[in-house]
Amino acid sequence: MCLAFPGKIISIHKKKAQVDFNGEIREIDLSLLDAKKGDYIIANAGFAIKKVPENEAIETLKLLKHEI
Amino acid sequence: MKSEQLFFKYSFPCAQVLLDQKKIDKKTYQKLKKLFEQNKTPDKEFLEKTFKSAFRRLKSIAKKQNKSYWDKQVIQNYFLLQHNKFIDNGDGDYAKAPESFKKICKVYKVKVLDIEDNILTVNSKITPKVLHNLDKVQIKDTVTIHLGFAVQVI
Numbered sequence: 015m016c017l018a019f020p021g022k023i024i025s026i027h028k029k030k031a032q033v034d035f036n037g038e039i040r041e042i043d044l045s046l047l048d049a050k051k052g053d054y055i056i057a058n059a060g061f062a063i064k065k066v067p068e069n070e071a072i073e074t075l076k077l078l079k080h081e082i
Numbered sequence: 083m084k085s086e087q088l089f090f091k092y093s094f095p096c097a098q099v100l101l102d103q104k105k106i107d108k109k110t111y112q113k114l115k116k117l118f119e120q121n122k123t124p125d126k127e128f129l130e131k132t133f134k135s136a137f138r139r140l141k142s143i144a145k146k147q148n149k150s151y152w153d154k155q156v157i158q159n160y161f162l163l164q165h166n167k168f169i170d171n172g173d174g175d176y177a178k179a180p181e182s183f184k185k186i187c188k189v190y191k192v193k194v195l196d197i198e199d200n201i202l203t204v205n206s207k208i209t210p211k212v213l214h215n216l217d218k219v220q221i222k223d224t225v226t227i228h229l230g231f232a233v234q235v236i
Binding site: 017018019020035045046047056057058059061063064066067069070073074077078 | 095098099102103115176178179180181182183186187201208209210211212213229230231
């Protein structure tokens with residue numbers, strides 16, 4: 015399944031965010047969109063590419079955990 | 083453009099997903115990313131080993147058309163037409179995926195509204211800004227986008 019992993023923004027400093035991807039914290043660039051702490055995003059190659067609704071993010075995380 | 087280059091331009095954006103799902107390791111991902119950034123292409127064998135589900139679908143399409151799955155037209159049609167249908171039809175558990183996650187995985191044709199370094203502003207509601215490393219792209223061009231990347235000028 016080619017489903018993107020959503021991450022939750024923990025903190026933001028300028029255009030860089032610390033994002034929690036299923037327990038793994040990664041630094042993500044926010045140049046492509048406006049997002050705030052607590053938002054769920056999909057990232058690609060270090061850039062946040064889309065904000066996703068929290069309920070859909072949680073649902074997808076459940077699906078992916080089941081999958082892996 | 084060679085067929086493996088065309089395939090790689092469309093499929094590279096999926097490499098992040100494969101890494102997140104542990105279907106490829108970090109070393110493979112880094113190799114792919116480096117090649118992509120340098121505008122280079124892995125060989126066919128490496129691509130087939132890495133993007134297994136894309137090739138599963140490509141092979142079934144090519145077989146029906148009695149063509150090679152490395153035929154450039156087969157690959158182009160796959161990414162421009164059939165790829166989104168596979169998502170809509172719920173192939174490989176897509177059926178269970180929430181709407182915004184399905185939308186971001188699809189390939190779209192969009193117009194370029196603005197260009198700033200490696201970022202394009204495009205007329206897409208799903209990803210209004212995308213990354214690009216296209217050689218020649220101008221405002222008003224039509225480009226295809228996939229998972230936050232501009233892939234090809236059409």
